[in-house]
Amino acid sequence: MPKFKAPRGTYDVLPDTASHWSRVETAFAEISELYGYGEIRTPMFEETDLFVRSSGETSEVVNKQMYTFLDKGERSMTLKPEGTAPVLRAVLEGGLLNQQGQVVRVWYKTPIFRYERPQKGRCRQAHQVGMELIGSSSPNADAEIIEMTVRFYQALGIKQLGVLVNSIGRAQARRAYADAILNHMASWLKDQDQEGRARAEKNPLRLLDSKDPSIQDLLSGAPVVTDYLEPESREHYDAVLKRLNEADIEFEEAPRIVRGLDYYTDTVFEVEGRMLGAQSALCGGGRYDKLIQELGGSPTPAVGAAMGIERALIAMEAEDLLPDVDRLDVFVVALGDQAIQIGNRIVDRLRKEGVSCQQDIEGKGMKNQMKQAGRSSARWTLILGEDEIAAESVTIKNMDTGDQQTVPQADLVSRLKS
RNA sequence: GCGGAUAUAGCUCAGGGGUAGAGCGCCUGGUUGUGGUCCAGGAGGUCGUGGGUUCAAAGCCCAUUAUCCGCCCCA
Structure with a gap:
């Protein structure tokens, strides 16, 4: 607690x-x-x-x-x-x-x-x-x-x-109108407790937007401010x-x-x-x-x-107009020291391109990193493992459709932007 | 300021004077290269707070705080 x-x-x-x-x-x-x-x-x-x-x-x-x-x-x-x-x-x-x-x-x-x-x-x-x-x-x-x-x-x-x-x-019209309202409500006013009466007399116009149904009833035939x-x-x-x-x-x-x-x-x-x-x-x-x-x-x-x-x-x-959570563009999943290094460089490059990125900082395994990617509601996950490192490529996974493809690292930015 | 209701797990809630519950979420594993599905296991609570009654209180009583609804007020 x-x-x-x-x-x-x-x-x-x-x-x-x-x-x-x-x-x-x-x-x-x-x-x-x-x-x-x-x-x-x-x-x-x-x-x-x-x-x-x-x-x-x-x-x-x-x-x-x-x-x-x-x-x-x-x-x-x-x-x-x-x-x-x-x-x-x-x-x-x-x-x-x-x-x-x-x-x-x-x-x-x-x-x-x-x-x-x-x-x-x-x-x-x-x-x-x-x-x-x-x-x-x-x-x-x-x-x-x-x-x-x-x-x-x-x-x-x-x-x-x-x-x-x-x-x-203006002041004059308001004063005249306030009197008219108090006059109109005189019988009701008599039955109010002291506080209610004081409140009404202090600012009679307030009675107009009262939510009390009995007041609203009485007001139906009341004079209108615009006439004054x-x-x-x-x-x-x-x-x-x-x-x-x-x-x-x-x-x-x-x-x-x-x-x-x-x-x-x-x-x-x-x-x-x-x-x-x-x-x-x-x-x-x-x-x-x-x-x-x-x-x-x-x-x-x-x-x-x-x-x-x-x-x-x-x-x-x-009215259900509030936007969904802000989405991250990219989550980078990197497996192994070398992949992490390359991943860091990619993240840096993407951020400089205005692409929002995050990566695992806890040294977790594949499954956990994918989970983090899912939770971050990233649009894409980039996967860097031994295969990708060897081929200087990167796997791009679309997190909404589940589709994924492997492309050269050099093409990454243009792929993401298209 | 006035009237009414509520407070139990991270969330939504059930229960009820005698060993603290569900669903969702979370963690771990099934799967040392795949999240959102499935299966198995697990962690997590001084039952809002403080007093009182009782052999025993999370439950009953009193007080208090917070939240919600209405009045009032107003954005």
């Missing part, structure tokens, strides 16, 4: 699944580059206040879920619970927005830390990729971000997903929808979509996996025009999204 275990809510990515991770990460990096986004990397922890300011003092994340600690200088630090605020901080600090009218496009890949009760698709150290488009209030920006997320999931091959788009307007939008917000929202239609992005309008972090304005969206159980959100994003100001920058509109890597992997697993 090992003495240590990975801390609660964390886990290791072992070699058999690491390639799945890099596949997701690579897909996102490629999409980002295609849209002209530059990578940005920020520290794992920040001043606690950055997250309090950005996510909102009343948010669940800030209240209950942050990994906060005092460093040796008695400064309150927090492991980043989300990616956006640190990116904006870095963009401001790095002077990327110092020229007026500049539009900045960045993408990132990062772990995030939230103290939560672990569940499938919900860990204390989770991983996200995301992008931010900073400096544009155009609906085209919102549409670009949504389009990118869709392209990302398409690149991974995930089919069963829903793209849910909504607008929650200010004229500019309405216009913006319509333009986003129009742009998405033009780009042939499949989506649905979902008035129940709100976001958990306080900084969103106008457009919010979510990509939902239909195979994910309770943790169904694959991606969340939206516009946050007030946030940069909140962080001390000049007023700057922006829009962005974050995608959970774990959840993408769960979705891919459910």
Whole structure:
């Protein structure tokens, strides 16, 4: 029994699944580059206040879920619970927005830390990729971000997903709408315990995506946020929808979509996996025009999204999209000292040609070496024994079909490449 | 944070107050030049952890930890 275990809510990515991770990460990096986004990397922890300011003092994340600690200088630090605020901080600090009218496009890949009760698709150290488009209030920006997320999931091959788009307007509309919801739910609210009531009153919009069937029933006749939008917000929202239609992005309008972090304005969206159980959100994003100001920058509109890597992997697993184990090209079976020497030279030569190779290092016999070859899932096994040495040849065995033929060592590379 | 379930071999699991089980995997041999098939043999477990009850606990009781499902939250 090992003495240590990975801390609660964390886990290791072992070699058999690491390639799945890099596949997701690579897909996102490629999409980002295609849209002209530059990578940005920020520290794992920040001043606690950055997250309090950005996510909102009343948010669940800030209240209950942050990994906060005092460093040796008695400064309150927090492991980043989300990616956006640190990116904006870095963009401001790095002077990327110092020229007026500049539009900045960045993408990132990062772990995030939230103290939560672990569940499938919900860990204390989770991983996200995301992008931010900073400096544009155009609906085209919102549409670009949504389009990118869709392209990302398409690149991974995930089919069963829903793209849910909504607008929650500006502060005024939201306040008016929140009142309307509370009003609508007044009779239900009376019957709730104190905590439930406090939660509902703190953020009435949250009621909208509750999974409680009794709440959902009551909400069926409830007012819709889009009826409360200010004229500019309405216009913006319509333009986003129009742009998405033009780009042939499949989506649905979902008035129940709100976001958990306080900084969103106008457009919010979510990509939902239909195979994910309770943790169904694959991606969340939206516009946050007030946030940069909140962080001390000049007023700057922006829009962005974050995608959970774990959840993408769960979705891919459910749709059987995860690639097989990485195959080795060649395993060299060599029998006897001389053959081993020649085998080493061949392995070296093949690796220089970009052919992945392995050979026995334990001095085992034929049978065992063949077994290793099988286990390595090599495409070909090269056999070097007395006969081959004498003839300066090598036997190539195709491990899938079992066919084998003996060819001159000089022809090896061209044989393998054909 | 709340509710429910689970924890036995590397993996998937069965069992059950009195000597620890299966399938798969692993090792060895049949085959000192052929893996994935077959046959034979073998290794591997303080039954999650800590206490308690008992002549006896892996089983019963209590606590604890981890995982899974739902709520909550969200990626």
